[in-house]
Amino acid sequence: MREVEAGRIVQVVAELCVRVNYCLVEDVLRALKDALRREDSKLGRWALEQVLENARIAREGKLPLCQDTGIVVVFVRVGQDLRIVGGSLEEAIQEGVRRGYRDGYLRKSVVRDPLRRENTGDNTPAVVHYRVVPGEELGIALMAKGAGSENMSGLAMLTPADGIEGVRRFVVEQVRMAGGKPCPPVIVGVGIGGNLELCALLAKEALLRPVGERNPDPFYARMEEELLSEINSLGIGPQGFGGRVTALDVRVKVAPCHIASLPVAVNIQCHSARHAKIRI
Amino acid sequence: MAFVGLHTPLSEDEVRSLRAGMRVLITGVLYTARDMAHSRMVEAISSGEPPPFDLEGQIIYYVGPTPPRPKFPIGSAGPTTGSRMDPYTPKLLALGLRGTMGKGERGKEVIEAMKRYGAVYFAAVGGAGALLARHIKDAELVAYPDLGPEAIYRLYVEEFPALIAQDAWGRNIYRYP
Numbered sequence A: 001m002r003e004v005e006a007g008r009i010v011q012v013v014a015e016l017c018v019r020v021n022y023c024l025v026e027d028v029l030r031a032l033k034d035a036l037r038r039e040d041s042k043l044g045r046w047a048l049e050q051v052l053e054n055a056r057i058a059r060e061g062k063l064p065l066c067q068d069t070g071i072v073v074v075f076v077r078v079g080q081d082l083r084i085v086g087g088s089l090e091e092a093i094q095e096g097v098r099r100g101y102r103d104g105y106l107r108k109s110v111v112r113d114p115l116r117r118e119n120t121g122d123n124t125p126a127v128v129h130y131r132v133v134p135g136e137e138l139g140i141a142l143m144a145k146g147a148g149s150e151n152m153s154g155l156a157m158l159t160p161a162d163g164i165e166g167v168r169r170f171v172v173e174q175v176r177m178a179g180g181k182p183c184p185p186v187i188v189g190v191g192i193g194g195n196l197e198l199c200a201l202l203a204k205e206a207l208l209r210p211v212g213e214r215n216p217d218p219f220y221a222r223m224e225e226e227l228l229s230e231i232n233s234l235g236i237g238p239q240g241f242g243g244r245v246t247a248l249d250v251r252v253k254v255a256p257c258h259i260a261s262l263p264v265a266v267n268i269q270c271h272s273a274r275h276a277k278i279r280i
Numbered sequence B: 001m002a003f004v005g006l007h008t009p010l011s012e013d014e015v016r017s018l019r020a021g022m023r024v025l026i027t028g029v030l031y032t033a034r035d036m037a038h039s040r041m042v043e044a045i046s047s048g049e050p051p052p053f054d055l056e057g058q059i060i061y062y063v064g065p066t067p068p069r070p071k072f073p074i075g076s077a078g079p080t081t082g083s084r085m086d087p088y089t090p091k092l093l094a095l096g097l098r099g100t101m102g103k104g105e106r107g108k109e110v111i112e113a114m115k116r117y118g119a120v121y122f123a124a125v126g127g128a129g130a131l132l133a134r135h136i137k138d139a140e141l142v143a144y145p146d147l148g149p150e151a152i153y154r155l156y157v158e159e160f161p162a163l164i165a166q167d168a169w170g171r172n173i174y175r176y177p
Helices: A008-022 A026-038 A042-059 A088-101 A161-179 A196-206 A218-232 B012-016 B037-045 B088-091 B107-117 B129-133 B145-150
Strands: A001-003 A069-081 A082-085 A129-131 A136-143 A154-158 A186-193 A245-253 A262-269 A275-279 B003-009 B025-032 B060-061 B099-102 B120-123 B136-141 B150-166
Touching: A001 A008, A008 A042, A008 A082, A008 A088, A008 A136, A008 A275, A008 B107, A026 A042, A026 A245, A042 B060, A042 B150, A069 A088, A088 B099, A154 A161, A154 A196, A154 A218, A161 A186, A161 A218, A161 A262, A186 A218, A186 B136, A196 A245, A196 A262, A218 A245, B037 B088, B107 B150
Parallel strands: A001 A082, A069 A129, A186 A245, B003 B025, B025 B060, B060 B099, B099 B120
Antiparallel strands: A069 A136, A136 A275, A154 A262, A186 A262, B025 B150, B120 B150, B136 B150
16 A cells, blocks of 8 residues: 655645746646737737736746735545555645745635635635545646636536527626636636536536647537637637637536536636646 | 826826726826725725825725735735726725726726716736736835735836726726626
C-alpha cells in the first residue's frame, strides 16, 4: 500500500494556488492570442490587448492575474489502496490553500456565513470534491474560481420534451443575459443530465478541459461547436465592448438521468481561467 | 481612436461632455468601495451622518485588491462587476459623485440617475488587475479597515485606462443593457 505524507499534499496544494493565480494556462493564452487575430471590433481588440499584456506582467510573479483570486475548488481522485499518513487529507488540502493564499499575496475572498458575511481571513474553506478510484493514485485538480463569472452561472430543470432545442436556448440565453459582467471572452461549461447537484458539478468539471478539446462523442462535439458559434454571433465581445469573440470555448459534459428529467447547468468561466492538475 | 485625458475631481460640465465609447486616461484620485463599503456608506447617509469622504466630483472604483507585496503600493487591482452596486449608486450620485468604475453593464435606475445628476460609468478591463495596478502609485486607507480588501482606500492614479461605457445622456456601449 502506497503512503503519501499529508505534509507533501499541503505543499503541493499551496504551490498550485500560487501558480494558477500568476501564470495563465497555456491553452487559454493561445486562445486569447487567436481571439485577438479574429476580433475586428476596436474596443474588443483594446480589451484583449490589455488582457494579454496583463498575463505577461502577472507571469513576473509579483502581481496576480486578477484581484479576485477566487474561492478554491479542488477535485481529488484518491485511490482506495492509498494511505495518507501524518494528518487528514481534507485538513492537508485546507492548510495548503491557507498557506498558498498567505505566502502568495492572494486575496482572502471567503466569508464564514453567507448572510452574516464575516471574512475567514485565510481563503478557506476550499470547496473539495472527492472521487474514490481503484489503485494507489492521488490526483488533484485545483481551480481558483472568481465570483464575477460564477454569479452569472445557472441551472434549469428542463423536461424531456424540451430536448436539444430547450438546452440550446437555455445555454445561449444564460450567456446573453450575463453580457459583459462575467469578463468575456468566457469559457462556457455545460452540464446536461444527472440530477440537480450532479448537473452543476458536470458543468464545473467541464471547465477543466483544455480549450478546443471536443467532447469524444461526435453528437456532443457538434453541439459544442454549434453553441460556440451561436454564442459568438451574439456580438457581446470582449468585456461586453462589442465584437465577434464572446466565448473562447464551450464544453459539454453529460451523465445519465431520470426518465422524467432533463437538468441543464451553465457554469461560466472568465477569460482568466486559473486551474491546474497534478498527480502525487 | 485617441484617448481623452481626465484629471479628478470632475465637474458636471466635464462629465456631460464625455460620450459613451470614448477611451480615457484618468490621473488623480479614485476612491475604492465595493459591496460591504457601499452598504455601510448608504446606511450612514440614510441615518443622517456624512459619508466617509466628500463625494463631490469624485470617482468610486469598484475594486478589492490583493494584498500588496513589500515596496508595492497595491496588489492586483482590476474592476469588479458594477451592477452589484446598483442598489446603492443613485443615493451617492445625488450627493455629487461624478463617476463610478467597474466592469459590465449597469441597471436602468443607475442610468436614469446618471442622466439626472450628471455622472458617467467607466469600464476598466476586468481580469487586467496586474496591468491596472501599475497605474496606481499610492493607496491610503480612508475608512472601514475591518473590511480588509473591501475597505475604502484613496488611490492616486496616473493615466489609468478606462472606457466611457455609459454616459450622462443615457447612451451606452453595451448591446444588451
